Amino acid sequence: MSDKDAEHDLSDRRFYRANEEAEFSDAAPQSTPQTQHPAYRLAFRDTDFMLRDELRPVRFQLELLKPEMLLDEAGVGSTLVMYGSARIPSTAEAETLVENASEESKGVAKNLAAKAKYYDEAYKLARMVSEKSIIEDGLRQFVVTTGGGPSIMEAGNKGASDAGAESIGLNIVLPHEQAPNTFVTPYLSFQFHYFALRKMHFLLRAKAVAVFPGGFGTFDEFFELLTLIQTGKMKPMPILLFGKDFWTRVIDFEALADEGTISHADLDLFRWCETADEAWAHIAEFYELSR
Template sequence: MTDLAFENQNFLWGNEAGPVRILSEYLHPKSEFQSQGITDTIVVFGSARIPAPESPKSNPPSALDALSNYYEEATAFAKLISEWATSIKADRPGRNLNICTGGGPGIMEAGNRGAREAGAKSVALNIVLPHEQHVNPYVDPELTFEFHYFFMRKLWFMKACRGMVAFPGGFGTFDELFETLTLVQTGKKSKIPILLYGKEFWTQVINFKKLAEMRLISEEDLDLFGFADSPEEALRFFQEKIRFELTHSTGTKT
């Protein structure tokens, strides 16, 4: 055997090298975030299945077709946030605010697309899956990362996060939303503004008030998030609540 250990693919993809792969998915994004000057992000979550308005419609129209307005609104929101971030950049030397998505289609694509329309760069944290998760055409290649491990991708969603917005979505969106709420609720992540976009959707699919009435969560936990129904309302939410200077600590808390 003449291969160097770090060039031996059989070794690198074997069980013994698992820690090496995990560490690589930490160190590579860290290095690129630093070199590209990524300090703060607004994370956009939402369904990969919601189509763009220009996508071919199902015949007969499907329930997903009726949700394409969320794609348009996510695009508009990301554009507004990116324009605002550009306007305040001079007031925060050495800091910037960028949209961050999962890099795939649907709402993720809308987030990257909105940033592109504003002339801003955005971060894309893609996950390699057997279906559904291809990189969208609006990502910036130098800020696009491919992950094998969900938990390392989750770490990077939160590492520079100064606010997150969840558009309608399925299991993946719920997973990311509740993990973020749990991190903030337990103090593992400094308190950040968390926005649920589309109040009718979120209050229909999750009865937050019932959880509080049953004391499964505290009444104060209902203050961990807010709602918005327009891109402008969502922008104002973050303009009022986002804080760029947060206490540094261990774990994912920043």
């Protein structure tokens, strides 16, 4: 359709799109003190302006919208979220971790190495679910989603990748250098400034969550999920808690219930697991899926 024909097309928009306006701005013929001053920049292209404290609500909205829109475009219907430590080694790395540890840190290294089996189980679960390639209403279901980092997160993305499937990584900007693991699907690799928005995106499409041994970050994500379901802000879903020995040593769930600060029924919000097979069996039972 020619430009002239478009002028008479009822479906043609009257206003130019933002990218077209940006091109017009770039093509401006004159360079003057006025046009070169930051005040003259289009607001949505002015990075310095977008980073001002007063624009925090706008940045919140952008960080909510960008992943949501791109995941919609990617046909992601639901996700299997995997939380867990960034420090647990793979089984291939466990022995080296202990050997290279100083005498003072040898005990900690052995504790981490003993949890290497959960790297394997995270890998197996991600691969197992990805190989099933469940499609419903034209959308991909149980797409593996991790924090995009190393260790348990890497295991999840690697399991999906080895199954020939795409997976999501929700990375966070930190003061120290870090980057997504190499198994995250590039166009599904997102970077967040706000932890709150990152945690929201973990759960917006989640249909099941596998929680492996971890530290403060894993605790934060796990307990927020429990709180959302306990309080009725979120519908129940399978929460697979891997590593009963670890979790019951660091958190006395029964004591919380005995003290009355939670009810004993709240302990049914999650299911203990040790293997990927156990985890998938519970997910399949919950959603009445063939295994």
